[in-house]
Amino acid sequence: MAISSKTTWDLAPAPESSDHVDIKKTYGLFINGKFVPSVSGKTFTSINPANEQALSSVAEAGSEDVDKAVKAARNAYNKHWRKMPAAERAKYIFRIARVIQERAREFAVIESMDGGKPIRESRDVDVPLAANHFFYYAGWADKLSYAFPNRNPSPLGVAGQIIPWNFPLLMAAWKIAPALATGNTVVLKPAETTPLTALKLAEVIQEAGLPEGVVNIITGAGATGAALVNHPDINKIAFTGSTDVGKLIQRAVSGSDKKITLELGGKAANIIFEDAAIDQAVEGIINGIYFNQGHVCCAGSRLFVQESVYDEVLEKVKYRIESLIVGDPLDKNTDIGAINSKEQLQRVKHYLELGTKEGALLHQSSCKLPKKGYWCKPSLFENVSPSHAIAREEIFGPVLAVQTFRTVQEVITKANNTPYGLSAGVWTDKGAKIFNLSSRMRAGVVWANTFNQFDPVSPFGGYKESGYGREGGLHGLSSYLNLK
Amino acid sequence: MLKTYKLYIGGAFVRTESGRYLKLKNAKGDVIANVCHASRKDLRNAVTAAGKALPGWSGKSAFNRSQILYRMAEMLEQRGPLLVDEMVLMGLTKTAARREVNLCIDRTVYFAGWCDKYSQIFSSVNPVASPHFNFTVPEPMGVIAVVAGKDTPLLGLLSNLLPVLAGGNTAVVLAPEAYPLSSVFLSEIVNDSDVPGGVVNLLTGLHQELLPHLAGHMGIHGLIVDDCSQETAASLREQCAENLKRLFLRDSDWTDPESQHPYLILDTQELKTTWHPIEVISGMGSGY
Numbered sequence: 001m002a003i004s005s006k007t008t009w010d011l012a013p014a015p016e017s018s019d020h021v022d023i024k025k026t027y028g029l030f031i032n033g034k035f036v037p038s039v040s041g042k043t044f045t046s047i048n049p050a051n052e053q054a055l056s057s058v059a060e061a062g063s064e065d066v067d068k069a070v071k072a073a074r075n076a077y078n079k080h081w082r083k084m085p086a087a088e089r090a091k092y093i094f095r096i097a098r099v100i101q102e103r104a105r106e107f108a109v110i111e112s113m114d115g116g117k118p119i120r121e122s123r124d125v126d127v128p129l130a131a132n133h134f135f136y137y138a139g140w141a142d143k144l145s146y147a148f149p150n151r152n153p154s155p156l157g158v159a160g161q162i163i164p165w166n167f168p169l170l171m172a173a174w175k176i177a178p179a180l181a182t183g184n185t186v187v188l189k190p191a192e193t194t195p196l197t198a199l200k201l202a203e204v205i206q207e208a209g210l211p212e213g214v215v216n217i218i219t220g221a222g223a224t225g226a227a228l229v230n231h232p233d234i235n236k237i238a239f240t241g242s243t244d245v246g247k248l249i250q251r252a253v254s255g256s257d258k259k260i261t262l263e264l265g266g267k268a269a270n271i272i273f274e275d276a277a278i279d280q281a282v283e284g285i286i287n288g289i290y291f292n293q294g295h296v297c298c299a300g301s302r303l304f305v306q307e308s309v310y311d312e313v314l315e316k317v318k319y320r321i322e323s324l325i326v327g328d329p330l331d332k333n334t335d336i337g338a339i340n341s342k343e344q345l346q347r348v349k350h351y352l353e354l355g356t357k358e359g360a361l362l363h364q365s366s367c368k369l370p371k372k373g374y375w376c377k378p379s380l381f382e383n384v385s386p387s388h389a390i391a392r393e394e395i396f397g398p399v400l401a402v403q404t405f406r407t408v409q410e411v412i413t414k415a416n417n418t419p420y421g422l423s424a425g426v427w428t429d430k431g432a433k434i435f436n437l438s439s440r441m442r443a444g445v446v447w448a449n450t451f452n453q454f455d456p457v458s459p460f461g462g463y464k465e466s467g468y469g470r471e472g473g474l475h476g477l478s479s480y481l482n483l484k
Numbered sequence: 485m486l487k488t489y490k491l492y493i494g495g496a497f498v499r500t501e502s503g504r505y506l507k508l509k510n511a512k513g514d515v516i517a518n519v520c521h522a523s524r525k526d527l528r529n530a531v532t533a534a535g536k537a538l539p540g541w542s543g544k545s546a547f548n549r550s551q552i553l554y555r556m557a558e559m560l561e562q563r564g565p566l567l568v569d570e571m572v573l574m575g576l577t578k579t580a581a582r583r584e585v586n587l588c589i590d591r592t593v594y595f596a597g598w599c600d601k602y603s604q605i606f607s608s609v610n611p612v613a614s615p616h617f618n619f620t621v622p623e624p625m626g627v628i629a630v631v632a633g634k635d636t637p638l639l640g641l642l643s644n645l646l647p648v649l650a651g652g653n654t655a656v657v658l659a660p661e662a663y664p665l666s667s668v669f670l671s672e673i674v675n676d677s678d679v680p681g682g683v684v685n686l687l688t689g690l691h692q693e694l695l696p697h698l699a700g701h702m703g704i705h706g707l708i709v710d711d712c713s714q715e716t717a718a719s720l721r722e723q724c725a726e727n728l729k730r731l732f733l734r735d736s737d738w739t740d741p742e743s744q745h746p747y748l749i750l751d752t753q754e755l756k757t758t759w760h761p762i763e764v765i766s767g768m769g770s771g772y
Contacts, residue, residue, distance in 0.1 A: 087590060090597065094554065132547060139550070139597020146605050146746060408765055435617045436763040439771040457546075457600050474604045 011325070014332040016119045021109045023196060026057045029065055029219060030202035032072035033212030039064040044221070046195055049116040050329050050338040050373040058195050061218040066187070066227040069216040073158040073185040074233055076213030081185050082155060086142035093138035093180050095208040100131040100173075103204065107197055111169055112329040114196040116338030116374070117292050119330050129454055130173035133472075136456035137177035140477060144182065147474050153481040155183030156259060157235035160228040163198075164241045165191035165340050166295040166396075172198045174471045175238055176215060182480040184236065185214050189228055192221040193341045226252070234258055236480065240297075243394075243420075243465050261469025261479045263297065263461055265394040266422030268443065269415035270300030270451065271405075274308045276427035280449065282316045285400070288425055288451040290324060290378050293336055294398040295344070297466070298423035300451055302391060303380075303402045304411050310404055314382070321365045321378045328370070336398060339374040348376050348397030355381045355390040360401070386417060394420070408433070412440045421463030425451045444470070488518040489664060491526055491688065492671035494533030495681015501525050506688070508664060511575050519664045522689035524697050527656070530685035531703045534627040534654040537682030542624040542652040550599035553650060556677040557592035560585070563673065570665045571637050587639050587739060594744055595646035602651070602749045609772065615762040617772050622753035624652035625730065626705035629698045631691060633711030636738060637663035638670060643738040644708050647748035649683065656704065657686045658695075664688040699723035699731075706730040706752050 026043070028035035038059040045054045061069070081089065100107065104127045111122040144153040159179045163171035168190055179186050190198035202217045218224060222245075229237055229252050239249050240263040253260055270288045272281045288300025305313045329337035339345040356362050360381040369375040380400040384391050391401045405411040415424060424441040426434055426448045438446040444462045447453060454460065459470035469479045488505065490497040504521035520526075541549070560567070564585045571581035603622055610618040628648045632641035641660060648655050659667030671686040687694070698707055699720050707729055709720060717733050724731045732751050736743040762770045 087594065090593065094593065135547075135550065135554070136600060139601060142594065143597065143601065143746075146601075408763075430763065432761040432763040435760060435772065436765065436770055439762070457604065474601070 011333045013328070015328060016109055016112075016330045016332060018109050018113060018330060021106045021113075023056050023110060023113075027059065027195070027199045027219070029059045029061050029069070030199065030215075030217040031065070031069045032216065033206065035202070038062060044192060046114055046193065048113050049193075049340055050370070052372055055114060056196060058199070058219045061189075061220040061224045061227075063227040065218055066224065066231055069187045069218050070158060070160070070228075070231050070233050072213035072216050073187050076211055077157055077185040080211040081214050082183055086144070086183070089180065089183065090138045090141035092208055092210050093134055093141065093177060096204055097131050097134035097138060099204045099207050100127065100134065100201075104128065104131065107169060107200060109330065110200060111197050112337065115165060115168055115194045116329050116340050118334040118337045120332055120334065121292060125454075126167055126170045129456070130170045133170070133173040133456040134177045137181040140178075141181040141183075144477065144481070147477055148481070148483055151483045153182070153483055156480060156482055157184060158233060159184045159186050159236040159238060159480065160231065160234040161186060161188045161238045162225045162228065162241065163188065163190055165194040166292060166297070168194040169197040169201060171240055172201055174240075178471070178476050179238070179480050180214065182477055184480050187216045187218060187228060187234075189218055189220060189225050192219070195219040229253060232256075236260070238469075238479065239263070243467075246467055259479070261461075261471075262467035263469070263471060264422075264465065264467035265396075265420060266297045266299070266462065266466050267302055267392065267394050267418050267420045268298055268300045268423040268425065269302045269304055269441075270425035271304045271411055271415060271427065271437065272306060272309065272313055273426075273428040273433065274306040275429040276449070277429065278309060278312060278316065281427040282313065282320055284425060284427060284449070284451045285313075285317055286320050286324070289400040290336055290398050291452050293339055293376070295340055295396055296452065297394075298445060298452065300423075300425050301395065301400060302415070303400055304405050304414060305402065307404045307406055314402065317380065318363060321363075321380065324365060324367070324378050326365070326367045326369065326375065326377065336378060339376050339397065342374055344396065345374040345376060348395060348399060351390055351393070351395045351397070351399060352379060355388065355399070355401075358388045358390070360384045360388055360390060386414060392418065408436070412437070416440070416442045419465040422461075422466035423447065486515065486518050489520065489668040489688065491520045491522055492668070492675065492684070492686040493526065493530045494536070494685065495675065497671070497675075501529075508574070510573070516573055517665060519688045522687040522694065524694070526687055526689075527694055527697050527701070530656045530687055531627060531701055533682040533685050534656050535703050537654045537680055538624075538626060540680055541654050541683045544652070546600035546603070549650065549652065550596050552678045553592060553596035553599060553646065556673060556679065557589050557596060559673045559677050560589045560592060564589070567638075567666060567669055570669050574637060574663055574665055576637065584637060584639055588642050591639065591642055591744060592646060595650045595749075598746055598749060599650045602746045605746060606750055606753070610757070611772065612759075615764050615770055617760045617762055618757065620755055620757040622651070622750065623756050625752045625754050626653060627656065627703055628653045628706040628708060628752050629656045629658070629701075629704045631658040631695065631698065631707070631709045631712075632660040632667070633735075634660050634662055635711060636660070637666040639738045640710050641667060641670070643736070643743065644710050644734065644748075645684070648708070648752050651749045651753050653706070653752050654683045655685065656698070657684060658691060658698070659686060659688045661691060695720065696723060699729065700726055702727050704729060706732065708732045708734065708752070710734045
């Protein structure tokens with residue numbers, strides 16, 4: 001097979017207009033149904049990682065603000081939300097879903113500006129999935145007794161929720177929708193580099209007419225999150241983010257009765273057998289690691305290729321890497337957008353250097369990167385051994401570590417040889433092999449002949465140090481319910 | 485001039501092929517509308533249309549069906565005042581009509597929510613003793629005839645129709661004899677809510693005349709009859725034996741919130757179990 005590594009892609013720019021979006025110069029904290037400044041008056045700036053330009057100045061919540069938000073949530077829980085008939089509660093959540101659908105384009109553009117992800121992904125994945133998540137859980141509100149027969153499901157109270165910067169609106173939906181449907185009220189903290197779509201969501205929540213204080217959205221960095229976790233009147237902490245912070249949270253709440261769910265890091269194995277449809281598998285490898293610049297906790301960052309097809313697979317993967325368009329997130333042709341922040345770019349670069357130093361062989365696209373902003377070429381390492389840091393640690397960037405295997409048993413052992421257990425991918429033509437592998441993988445989600453699929457009805461979450469609890473589907477309800 | 489309320493077959497509003505009409509009168513005895521008196525031929529056309537629409541509707545994603553039923557609820561809410569007027573025209577008080585319409589909206593939202601959930605409740609993965617992945621899922625039964633009861637203008641009809649639609653079936657509906665106007669109003673809402681043509685087909689006419697044809701039709705897989713006499717029930721059971729048509733005789737008070745539940749969806753589902761081998765390597769069984 002002869003395929004040229006030179007591509008002839010030459011697409012004219014097709015930028016999505018940002019004229020119609022309304023980003024305010026400043027945003028307050030969304031507490032008790034209103035946007036208010038922080039008590040300290042402190043703010044921080046959210047920038048566009050693709051050009052380093054400031055987008056908005058956002059209030060930074062201190063512990064007094066956290067306290068106000070928790071009080072608002074408690075008050076709303078006692079006065080309105082826990083008493084409201086479930087079918088009425090559902091109507092508010094359905095309305096949130098509808099408004100997100102109606103304002104989908106605006107959400108998509110802001111998501112790409114604030115976070116750096118390609119508009120195609122924010123438009124086709126993040127925003128519709130967020131709306132659908134609200135739709136799905138809205139319907140559960142008055143049906144909980146069918147999900148947990150012979151129990152009397154009741155809400156926990158006030159949920160503190162902390163979300164990451166990789167899927168800002170979608171993670172807000174994953175957190176807020178099930179919490180509300182099950183009758184809890186919410187204090188949510190978005191990540192400090194991507195607060196804008198959560199604040200737009202606050203506007204949607206105002207528009208949908210939710211009782212004041214049912215959802216509160218407070219912005220800030222780690223200190224704000226810590227204040228929320230440590231607040232004594234919180235009943236539940238739901239966290240998505242790094243494993244390190246997840247462990248800190250578990251320690252912080254260990255002296256209390258707070259319930260926690262943690263959706264943490266991952267180092268997913270993506271396994272290609274020789275009997276797989278190779279072209280599809282190659283697309284799955286590319287999607288698995290380069291989707292959202294690799295800022296995906298379930299990214300297929302450890303590729304295992306059966307030796308007999310190694311050369312073919314690698315040649316095709318390299319060819320495909322060369323064809324990826326890296327650049328303006330708002331351009332509809334863009335495959336890979338900007339790295340979310342300067343800090344994250346440094347982290348990715350650290351691993352690129354470390355991988356080379358440890359003896360792995362780096363291959364990168366020859367694409368040109370824009371001068372301003374934070375960028376990383378799609379990268380892969382060959383000659384990787386299981387002991388290398390790039391094969392063990394979560395990089396959270398567009399960096400793939402490739403290893404080989406000969407037998408099924410061998411790859412099962414290698415794939416499970418990680419403290420993480422969020423997801424795995426299996427590519428083979430044999431159904432019987434899929435079910436064997438899926439039962440052997442110590443991971444919460446297994447994708448067979450596909451990768452990075454998400455749906456509101458499908459539970460998501462990890463084994464081992466990838467956290468516990470599930471989000472999505474029927475099982476996602478139990479994290480927010482008392483089933484005594 | 486009196487309005488003539490049409491049949492709704494295959495996504496089109498049509499007059500009965502028979503040319504027969506029923507005159508609907510109010511309590512004072514004044515004629516208030518002409519209503520199509522559907523014939524056996526109209527019924528057959530409706531079943532054909534429902535059969536044609538089945539692959540498309542049952543093949544839609546559950547999420548999509550959910551969105552469409554939710555859209556129906558939104559339309560019911562938007563056009564609620566007009567629907568209230570139709571009910572008042574048929575003799576309800578304004579208060580009773582408003583209450584009925586609100587219950588109809590809530591019921592539609594309720595079943596819209598079930599579309600992508602009932603299979604999570606009713607499916608199972610079965611831990612068979614051999615190395616097989618074995619799972620059971622509900623699938624739509626097919627074309628379902630729904631015969632509305634006589635107590636409510638619309639709520640009973642909807643309460644029986646919505647579980648059929650949520651479950652991916654298509655329907656031939658026989659409107660309540662006393663309340664044809666709100667039923668025809670419903671078919672207009674169905675038509676404007678992205679429900680594909682043929683998924684719901686609505687006939688107005690005389691139940692005693694059409695029931696035997698519904699029960700005997702080979703293209704109908706299930707028959708739901710709300711509120712019928714013991715005598716009718718016995719003869720329906722006998723007629724349905726012809727193609728082992730599933731028969732569901734119901735008599736709930738549909739204004740009672742307890743009357744809505746997902747087992748109404750399960751009634752018009754078939755259960756399918758699939759076996760798939762699991763590779764066994766060095767004698768290790770699988771976890772399924």
